[in-house]
Amino acid sequence: MTTRASGRPSRPRRRSVAAALALSAGLLVASPGATSATGATGATGAAGATAPEPSLLDAWTESGRYTLAAGVTYVRYTERAVTEGRVAKRELNVVVADPALGATRLESTVGGAAARAETVGAQLAAVRPERPLAGINGSFFAPEPPHEGGIAFGGTAVRDGQVNGTGCLNGNQAVVLQHGLPYISKLRATVTLQAVDASGAVVAERLLDDVNRDPGRGVGCVRGADDVRKDLAYDPSAPDDKTTVFVDGDELVAFNDSYNLPTPSSGRDTHPEVTTDDDPGYEVTVDPQGVFTLPKDAGGQWTEGRGGKNVATGGFVLQAVGAEAERWLRDNLTAGRTLQLRQEVVDLEFPDHHIALDESVDIVSGLAHRLLDDGATATTSDTCARLFDRTGVRRKGEPQPGDHCRDSRTALGVDTRGRTVMATLTGRRDVLDAQGGVLHPTDTADTAGVDGAFLHEFAAILKLPELGVIDAVNLDGGGSTTLYTLDKRQTGMTDIARQPDGTYRRVERPVADGVYLTRGGYALPGGTLP
Numbered sequence: 001m002t003t004r005a006s007g008r009p010s011r012p013r014r015r016s017v018a019a020a021l022a023l024s025a026g027l028l029v030a031s032p033g034a035t036s037a038t039g040a041t042g043a044t045g046a047a048g049a050t051a052p053e054p055s056l057l058d059a060w061t062e063s064g065r066y067t068l069a070a071g072v073t074y075v076r077y078t079e080r081a082v083t084e085g086r087v088a089k090r091e092l093n094v095v096v097a098d099p100a101l102g103a104t105r106l107e108s109t110v111g112g113a114a115a116r117a118e119t120v121g122a123q124l125a126a127v128r129p130e131r132p133l134a135g136i137n138g139s140f141f142a143p144e145p146p147h148e149g150g151i152a153f154g155g156t157a158v159r160d161g162q163v164n165g166t167g168c169l170n171g172n173q174a175v176v177l178q179h180g181l182p183y184i185s186k187l188r189a190t191v192t193l194q195a196v197d198a199s200g201a202v203v204a205e206r207l208l209d210d211v212n213r214d215p216g217r218g219v220g221c222v223r224g225a226d227d228v229r230k231d232l233a234y235d236p237s238a239p240d241d242k243t244t245v246f247v248d249g250d251e252l253v254a255f256n257d258s259y260n261l262p263t264p265s266s267g268r269d270t271h272p273e274v275t276t277d278d279d280p281g282y283e284v285t286v287d288p289q290g291v292f293t294l295p296k297d298a299g300g301q302w303t304e305g306r307g308g309k310n311v312a313t314g315g316f317v318l319q320a321v322g323a324e325a326e327r328w329l330r331d332n333l334t335a336g337r338t339l340q341l342r343q344e345v346v347d348l349e350f351p352d353h354h355i356a357l358d359e360s361v362d363i364v365s366g367l368a369h370r371l372l373d374d375g376a377t378a379t380t381s382d383t384c385a386r387l388f389d390r391t392g393v394r395r396k397g398e399p400q401p402g403d404h405c406r407d408s409r410t411a412l413g414v415d416t417r418g419r420t421v422m423a424t425l426t427g428r429r430d431v432l433d434a435q436g437g438v439l440h441p442t443d444t445a446d447t448a449g450v451d452g453a454f455l456h457e458f459a460a461i462l463k464l465p466e467l468g469v470i471d472a473v474n475l476d477g478g479g480s481t482t483l484y485t486l487d488k489r490q491t492g493m494t495d496i497a498r499q500p501d502g503t504y505r506r507v508e509r510p511v512a513d514g515v516y517l518t519r520g521g522y523a524l525p526g527g528t529l530p
Helices: 013-024 120-125 323-332 455-462
Strands: 060-069 072-079 091-097 104-109 134-137 141-143 151-153 157-159 162-165 172-178 181-196 202-207 228-232 243-247 251-256 282-286 316-321 338-347 362-367 370-373 409-415 420-426 469-475 483-485 495-498 504-507 514-519
Touching: 060 091, 091 483, 104 172, 104 362, 120 134, 120 483, 120 514, 134 409, 134 420, 151 162, 162 181, 162 251, 162 338, 172 469, 181 251, 181 362, 181 370, 181 409, 181 469, 202 323, 251 323, 282 323, 316 323, 362 469, 370 409, 370 455, 409 455, 420 455, 420 469, 420 514, 455 469
Parallel strands: none
Antiparallel strands: 060 072, 072 091, 091 420, 104 514, 134 483, 134 514, 141 151, 157 162, 157 362, 172 181, 172 362, 181 202, 181 338, 228 243, 251 316, 282 316, 370 469, 409 420, 409 469, 495 504
């Protein structure tokens, strides 16, 4: 585990200049819903006329507000009118936490197991000693059937200093939760397996391919230099509906005690072209002291097979597939040695910034989706890149059924006064049937994910003066988007699931992790920035 600690890195000079200009212009955002101190002064054109400053309240109206705790405010905005291409007014739910007005902590939770998806409501209900003030869904993830609700993190994920997902080889946008504030950057986690001799010296080491993930299964991004891209149709009835995955012929993966499910067996990726997953491989258990148990039979011969092991508290389990990974275990797990894991998170934007992985550090993943950087729109990709470039300029072509350009959105960021901002953008609230079930919408437009916004549109909303967000990351959205205050879900159910009786209902989707605000920590002295 990396133990070097330092302060947060200084951003490039353009951040301090931008902040100074904003303050000198009098951009005062007292709270969500307040108007800018610049008022109607606006910008002056060549002819001397003044243009009104864009305002959130031009298109939205405040429809709810209350205080959750000292310095923590919830506000709901509703669109004034239904916009073109949608079937209902959208809702913007916002939670703002001012560290100068109240002591709060900002943390993540995986609920009962890092390997199992749970609803945000269930994850927050399990937080102790008291239910959080507010919470949203967090990291992107991918299902790992056949475990019921089994998932793997799509990017860098850390809980209480323990890495639960290493992320893509070239890093991903992620947010570090520490000291009650979010820090957004491009991160990459690594976990290295080390063999240690009796003197305590490291005598061999190997970079792991991932943590808490089924080895050999196709994944959504390049995790190692030897990964091979495959475009595969997992549904035989839809051969043209292909998914891009990356597979590696040799993988060594560790499962830590946050996994909290029996380790996976072979053959769980059902596509015939993904064959590494079919390797029975080897499985090695390691206790909290680093003492390992080799998979040997009564005659001392290594035996193949993996799956079904429970990870001891403080220990880990290794799974190896492919000839190289299996050979490394055979060559280096010898008598008199112990094993340990070395974790590190690298800040790819600021390489000199060392993130010490202690219990105060959580990290959630936004994959490639940075929304705002120093107040500038910074989306590095969009969910409809085929139709729009990264600045929102329309390309040629028409939307297709598979395009989710305007999914519901979830964001976490910081405003001009250093306050933490949670925000969700969704469609209509739940519509209940006579039995209290959430109806499946009959309008096809409402089922096609048009209840949110393009990433650049969402960024533009967040940077309006009423919200004043200058740094933000886009977290998992679509059917995952959820925001709670205390025990009340403020967002409509954004996912649609088939019920046992064949009907469809809107549901709250189980997700990988959540981000929450709770009482605690230390309030900052001296009041907020002017």
